[in-house]
Amino acid sequence: MGSRAGRAAEAANDAASRVCDAGPGTAGDISAEGITTDITADVAVIGGGVIGHGIAFEASRAGRSVVLIDDAPGSGASWAAAGMLAPVSELHYQEEQLLELMLESSRLWPGFAAEVDAGAGMDAGAGGTECRAGTGYLTTPTLAVGADAADRRALADLREVQQACGLTVEPVTVREARSREPLLSPGISCAFDIPADHQVDPRLLIARLAGVLGTEGGSLIRRRAAGLLWQDGQVAGVRLAGGGFVRAAETVVANGLGAAGLEELPAGLALPLRPVYGDILRLRVPPHLQPLLTATVRGMVRGVPVYIVPRQDGTVVIGATQREDGPSNPHAVSAGGIYQLLRDAQQLVPAVAELELLEATARARPGTPDNAPLLGRVARPGGGDVPGLIIATGFFRHGVLLTPAAAAVCRQLMDGTPDARWAGFRPDRFSRIPDTSGDSPNKEAA
Numbered sequence: 001m002g003s004r005a006g007r008a009a010e011a012a013n014d015a016a017s018r019v020c021d022a023g024p025g026t027a028g029d030i031s032a033e034g035i036t037t038d039i040t041a042d043v044a045v046i047g048g049g050v051i052g053h054g055i056a057f058e059a060s061r062a063g064r065s066v067v068l069i070d071d072a073p074g075s076g077a078s079w080a081a082a083g084m085l086a087p088v089s090e091l092h093y094q095e096e097q098l099l100e101l102m103l104e105s106s107r108l109w110p111g112f113a114a115e116v117d118a119g120a121g122m123d124a125g126a127g128g129t130e131c132r133a134g135t136g137y138l139t140t141p142t143l144a145v146g147a148d149a150a151d152r153r154a155l156a157d158l159r160e161v162q163q164a165c166g167l168t169v170e171p172v173t174v175r176e177a178r179s180r181e182p183l184l185s186p187g188i189s190c191a192f193d194i195p196a197d198h199q200v201d202p203r204l205l206i207a208r209l210a211g212v213l214g215t216e217g218g219s220l221i222r223r224r225a226a227g228l229l230w231q232d233g234q235v236a237g238v239r240l241a242g243g244g245f246v247r248a249a250e251t252v253v254a255n256g257l258g259a260a261g262l263e264e265l266p267a268g269l270a271l272p273l274r275p276v277y278g279d280i281l282r283l284r285v286p287p288h289l290q291p292l293l294t295a296t297v298r299g300m301v302r303g304v305p306v307y308i309v310p311r312q313d314g315t316v317v318i319g320a321t322q323r324e325d326g327p328s329n330p331h332a333v334s335a336g337g338i339y340q341l342l343r344d345a346q347q348l349v350p351a352v353a354e355l356e357l358l359e360a361t362a363r364a365r366p367g368t369p370d371n372a373p374l375l376g377r378v379a380r381p382g383g384g385d386v387p388g389l390i391i392a393t394g395f396f397r398h399g400v401l402l403t404p405a406a407a408a409v410c411r412q413l414m415d416g417t418p419d420a421r422w423a424g425f426r427p428d429r430f431s432r433i434p435d436t437s438g439d440s441p442n443k444e445a446a
C-alpha cells in the first residue's frame with residue numbers, strides 16, 4: 001500500500017500538465033482533457049456523491065492513496081438531499097436489517113463528522129446543541145406531527161412499531177409542542193418527540209470531504225468512468241470515457257444510478273436500480289421569523305409526508321415528493337409536487353407562506369427492489385468473490401444517513417475484515433451468477 005500522498009499523487013504529478021485548479025482545500029483536480037496515460041492508486045472510487053466521497057475519505061484515512069472519478073461531483077441525488085439522519089422516522093415495516101444498518105450509521109455520525117472537521121481544521125461549535133459547522137452536522141431533535149385525526153392514528157400506529165424495535169418516540173401535547181416551536185399551527189392533531197433523529201448539510205459535507213481528500217493527497221478526476229478494467233480475472237481499475245485508465249488494487253463502484261450502466265461489470269451481475277424522483281425546496285427565513293423552527297418537523301398531512309428542516313444559516317429545507325413517473329428531463333421539477341409541499345408545510349407552520357423561495361430542485365434517488373443498498377463484494381463464477389471490486393450503490397432515501405456506515409463497510413472489506421452483519425446487503429443478491437467461469441464476458445486489461 002502506498003502512503004496517503006502516494007501513488008495517486010505521484011500520478012497526478014506525472015500528469016502535471018493536466019492538473020488544473022488544485023487550490024487549497026480542494027481535492028487535486030485533474031482536468032477533463034487528455035488523460036491518455038495510466039494513473040495508479042490503491043483505491044479508485046467511481047462517483048463523487050456523498051457515498052463516494054465518504055468511502056474515499058475513509059480509505060484515505062486508513063492510509064490508502066485514492067482517486068475519485070466523477071465528471072460532475074456532488075450533482076446527483078446528494079445535491080437535492082435534505083440531510084436528515086433519521087433512522088427512527090424512516091423506519092418502514094419489514095426493513096429490520098436496514099434499520100440495524102441505519103442505527104449503526106447513526107452511531108457513527110458524531111465521530112465521522114468530528115473526523116471530517118478535524119481534517120478540515122474546523123472546531124465543533126459552541127452552544128446547547130452540538131454543532132459541527134464544517135459539515136452542518138447538528139444534533140437537533142425531530143418532532144413528528146399530524147394534521148388531522150387520521151394522521152394522528154397513523155403516527156400512533158407507527159410509534160407502536162418503532163417502540164417494538166426499541167426506538168424512542170415520546171408523545172408530547174400540542175401545547176408542549178407549541179411551547180417548543182411557537183410557529184407550529186395550533187390546528188395540528190398530535191406531536192411526538194424523536195430525540196435521536198438529527199441532520200447534516202449534504203452540500204457542506206461533500207465540500208468538506210473533498211477538501212480533506214485534497215489535503216491528504218487524494219485526486220479528483222473530472223471524467224466519466226466508462227467501465228471496469230480487468231486483468232488476470234480480477235478488477236484492476238477503471239476505464240475512463242474518452243480514453244485512459246485508473247489502475248487500482250480496489251475499485252469501488254459508487255456512482256448511484258449510473259452504476260448499472262458501467263461496462264464490463266462482472267458476469268451475471270444485475271444491479272436493479274430504479275430512479276425515484278423527489279422535489280425539494282430551499283427557502284430563506286426573514287429575520288423577524290427566525291428561528292422558524294429549532295427542531296426538524298416531520299409532518300403527516302392527510303396521509304402525505306412532508307418535512308421542514310431548519311438550517312443554522314437561517315434557511316429551511318422543505319421536502320420531499322416521491323414519484324416514479326420518469327420525466328424526460330431527470331432534473332425537471334414538478335409543479336404539482338411543489339404545490340403540494342408548500343400547501344402541506346404551510347398547514348403545519350403557517351409562516352412558511354412568508355419565506356423567500358430560493359431554490360426548487362429535483363433529483364432521482366437510487367432505489368432498489370427491497371429499498372436496501374447494494375453494498376459489498378460480488379461473487380464470481382466458480383466460487384469466491386471478484387477480487388478488487390466493491391459495489392456501493394442503491395442507497396435510495398438514506399444515502400446521507402448511511403454514508404459513515406458505507407465508508408466503514410468498504411474499509412472493512414479492503415482490510416479483509418468484513419462484518420457478517422451486513423452480508424444481507426451483498427450487491428449480487430438479485431443476480432444469477434453463472435456456475436462456471438467459462439462463459440464470463442469479463443475482459444482482460446488492454
Ligand SMILES: Cc1cc2nc3c(=O)[nH]c(=O)nc-3n(C[C@H](O)[C@H](O)[C@H](O)COP(=O)(O)OP(=O)(O)OC[C@H]3O[C@@H](n4cnc5c(N)ncnc54)[C@H](O)[C@@H]3O)c2cc1C
Pocket residue numbers: 046047048049050051052069070071072073074075076077078079080081082083084085223224225226254255256257258259277278279280319320321362363364365366392393394395396397398399400401402
Ligand atoms: C429530494 C431528496 C431528498 C433526500 N433526502 C435525504 C435525507 O434527508 N437523508 C438521507 O439520508 N438521504 C436523502 N436522500 C437520498 C440521498 O440523496 C441518496 O441516497 C444519496 O445522495 C445517494 O448518494 P450517492 O453518492 O450514492 O449518489 P449520487 O449523489 O447520485 O452521486 C452519484 C455520482 O456519480 C456520478 N456518476 C454517475 N455516473 C458516473 C460515471 N459513469 N462516471 C463517473 N461518475 C459518475 C454522478 O455525477 C454523481 O455525482 C434524498 C434524496 C432526494 C432526491
